[in-house]
Amino acid sequence: MVLNRQGRKLYAGLRRVVARHLEEEVREDLLESPPSDFLQTLTLTWTDHKISLVIMRDILSYMERVYVPQHGVEDVYGLGLVLFRDHVIKYREIKEQLKEALSDMVAKERRGETVDRSMIRDITTMLAMLGGDIYKRVFEDPFLQQAVEFYRVKSRNFLEEGSSVREESRTNVEKEGAIQEAEDESRCDHMATIVEEENQKPPLESTASDIQPFIRHVRAWTEREARRASRYGVGKRALRRAMTDALILDNMDAIVAATVAPKPPSFPALQRESPEIARMLRDGSAEELRSRYDLHSSVPEGSNITAKCVSAYLRERGRALAAEAEGPVSHVQSLLDLKHQLDGILHSSFRGDRVVEQAIARDFHHLLGLDPRSAERLSLFVDHTMKRGARGMTEPEIGDVLDGAMALFRFLPEKDAFQRFYEKHLAERLLLESASEEVERSMVSRLKTECGSQFTAKLEGMLKDMAVSKAIAKELKHRVAAAGVSASQSNLFTVALWGIASVDGVVLRAGRSAGEIATETHIPERDLIRALQSLTLGKATQRILTKNPKTRDIEPNDVFAINDSFTSKLYRVEIHSTKGKSVHKRIETRSQADEDGEQGIEATNMHHESCKRQPHNPLTTEVPEQLKGRLLPRPVVLEKRI
Numbered sequence: 193m194v195l196n197r198q199g200r201k202l203y204a205g206l207r208r209v210v211a212r213h214l215e216e217e218v219r220e221d222l223l224e225s226p227p228s229d230f231l232q233t234l235t236l237t238w239t240d241h242k243i244s245l246v247i248m249r250d251i252l253s254y255m256e257r258v259y260v261p262q263h264g265v266e267d268v269y270g271l272g273l274v275l276f277r278d279h280v281i282k283y284r285e286i287k288e289q290l291k292e293a294l295s296d297m298v299a300k301e302r303r304g305e306t307v308d309r310s311m312i313r314d315i316t317t318m319l320a321m322l323g324g325d326i327y328k329r330v331f332e333d334p335f336l337q338q339a340v341e342f343y344r345v346k347s348r349n350f351l352e353e354g355s356s357v358r359e360e361s362r363t364n365v366e367k368e369g370a371i372q373e374a375e376d377e378s379r380c381d382h383m384a385t386i387v388e389e390e391n392q393k394p395p396l397e398s399t400a401s402d403i404q405p406f407i408r409h410v411r412a413w414t415e416r417e418a419r420r421a422s423r424y425g426v427g428k429r430a431l432r433r434a435m436t437d438a439l440i441l442d443n444m445d446a447i448v449a450a451t452v453a454p455k456p457p458s459f460p461a462l463q464r465e466s467p468e469i470a471r472m473l474r475d476g477s478a479e480e481l482r483s484r485y486d487l488h489s490s491v492p493e494g495s496n497i498t499a500k501c502v503s504a505y506l507r508e509r510g511r512a513l514a515a516e517a518e519g520p521v522s523h524v525q526s527l528l529d530l531k532h533q534l535d536g537i538l539h540s541s542f543r544g545d546r547v548v549e550q551a552i553a554r555d556f557h558h559l560l561g562l563d564p565r566s567a568e569r570l571s572l573f574v575d576h577t578m579k580r581g582a583r584g585m586t587e588p589e590i591g592d593v594l595d596g597a598m599a600l601f602r603f604l605p606e607k608d609a610f611q612r613f614y615e616k617h618l619a620e621r622l623l624l625e626s627a628s629e630e631v632e633r634s635m636v637s638r639l640k641t642e643c644g645s646q647f648t649a650k651l652e653g654m655l656k657d658m659a660v661s662k663a664i665a666k667e668l669k670h671r672v673a674a675a676g677v678s679a680s681q682s683n684l685f686t687v688a689l690w691g692i693a694s695v696d697g698v699v700l701r702a703g704r705s706a707g708e709i710a711t712e713t714h715i716p717e718r719d720l721i722r723a724l725q726s727l728t729l730g731k732a733t734q735r736i737l738t739k740n741p742k743t744r745d746i747e748p749n750d751v752f753a754i755n756d757s758f759t760s761k762l763y764r765v766e767i768h769s770t771k772g773k774s775v776h777k778r779i780e781t782r783s784q785a786d787e788d789g790e791q792g793i794e795a796t797n798m799h800h801e802s803c804k805r806q807p808h809n810p811l812t813t814e815v816p817e818q819l820k821g822r823l824l825p826r827p828v829v830l831e832k833r834i
Contacts, residue, residue: 199259206252210272214241214279222286231293231311238276238318245272277322287330290315295334301420302342309423316424332426336434343413343438350406351443407483410439440487469501476533481541489545498542499551506534506552510559520569521576528596531556556603567609570600574635575617578627590631598638607643614639615650619690622658623683629655653689661685707748721746728752808834 193202218237225233249256249268260267266274281287294315301307319327414435421431472481488494509530517523534552542548560566577585577593585593604610621627633655640648661683710720724746728739736758740751811834 194255194259199255199263202252202255203259203263203265206248206268207271207275210248210275211279214275218276219280219283219286222280227289227293230289231297231315234290235311235314237280238314241272241276245269248272273322277324277326281319281322281326281330291330291334294331295338298335298420299338299342302338313423320425327425331424332430335421335424335426336430339417339431340434340438343417343435344442346413347406347410347439347443350409407480407487410487411483413439469498470505473502473505473537476537478537478541481537482543485542485545489543495545495547498545499548502534502548503551503555506530506555507558510555511562514559514563520565520572524569524573524597524600527556527559527600531596531599553603556600557605560600560603561605566604567606568613570597570604571610571613571617573597574614575621578621578631578635587628587631591634594631594635594638598642601639602642607647611647615654618651618654622654629658650689653686657685657689658683705748706746706750706752709752710748724752 193199218241222230222233222237245268252268256268259265265271281290294312297307297312301309301312316327316331319331417431417435418428420426421428469481469484471477472484485494485498488498510527513526513530514523517526538544538549538552563569574594574597577590577597580590601607601610618632621632636648636651636655639651645652664684706720706724709715709724710717713720715723724737724739725744727737728735729744736755737752738755740753743750812830815830815834
């Protein structure tokens, strides 16, 4: 017939005969079968139909090879599937009966009753093969709707009724594991492991606020339903959305408001936000935090909920650490420990969530901004670490500590103030040779990578000066030795970089009384008194001058003289300033930072003046925003420069 150009007639005849067979015989057999045998009858009918299609394809192989490709129509097997779908499955009574029968089977399976899973799998495979939306309308949509209703009731009962429902739920989990064992041994092993882990977990107090058992059951229910969906071909995304609606969204108020036994009173803000997560963070409960995060992350705003709770904990904990700190080094170390703890939780429990990570960064920036001495504290911490390196720490250990310090430095609002303090501390370390130059260079390199070459220009210049000074001193030593004379040790530095005060040296060369020294040197009274106290009232190893009378106060008529009995076993005598130096020095450094910051403020103002006109209020907002990361101008300084 194909050779005689009767292919269309042959194809149309095939369609007509198959359609009549399906309508008059197959459909009637299904409608007459009892409800209890409907699915089995459909399975047998489907199997016979597939076998018949294979036979017809073999008989009509020539038409299959020639006519079908030429005219772009369905092949014999595909035509048979389309006809079975349109004339059997889409028939209203059969479709409704099939939908109801499948829903009943799945409902029994969810309740833990024994069902023929292979039959359900065969029928869902058939629906998927028939194409179109028949699988979605007949099985997937009812499956998901039924899952939402089932787990909504189950979760609500669990939260409301407590331990009795938990025991029943656990029994059902074990029962389903036993049923699954009969069909799939490997899956059963997996399920048995889950059940065993559940049973081995220590019992928690059965309070209405104890949400942790609910979280564990949510995970078990979700895993169980995911295996069922995978078995029957339901989409993972659709299932996840349905389970989220049923288990989490409908119960979100109860989950977020969950509380546990009384907490220590040191974190009041936490108790208002989420005491459960506060407890987990305080105790370092990584597994519980992971469960809670998985629960939150299933909903659109879940990451924000977690970030809010972590933020409350971090801010309260940071304030507590500031109040408890015994000194700048211990304070910075406690912040580093807190940062290390939260970084570990971020990656192990919160799966590196970007929203939570950004919240942690904002909160550390906030905490460091609350303390006006944060820049000085961090510089002192680095100074302490560098000096410890000379007393037993290895360079890798120092490197780890410096990396931690840089992590806090990134959150520091006033990096310009840190720069000034660090320059002074670096100068002291270089002069006293109390730290390794390699370590010093590595820290400067870190700062340069973070803030650029302009930020570290003076620091690099100081290191270069030290290297040049040592080279010159070495050459001088050789020449002096060759000449047979002796010479004292000295350092040559760039004054603009170091800013070294020479008050002590001037005082030693000046007159005898305090009044005479002040007249000759014109040194400010406060600086002069501090220098004289350091040289006369300091440690025994640094009392280069004698004072008469021997009182602690410096008066204009007090007489000073060189201490002829002074000796020191040290090659380099260190003169430590008396108390008050650090306060004055801090104020001086702060003032210098403000003065340098004024230049940045004026440059930013000039940039905005290029617009010719700019309202005052937007200007006071935009200037700090553009200077952010480099410095945080004080409002008084900002207003003055504008």
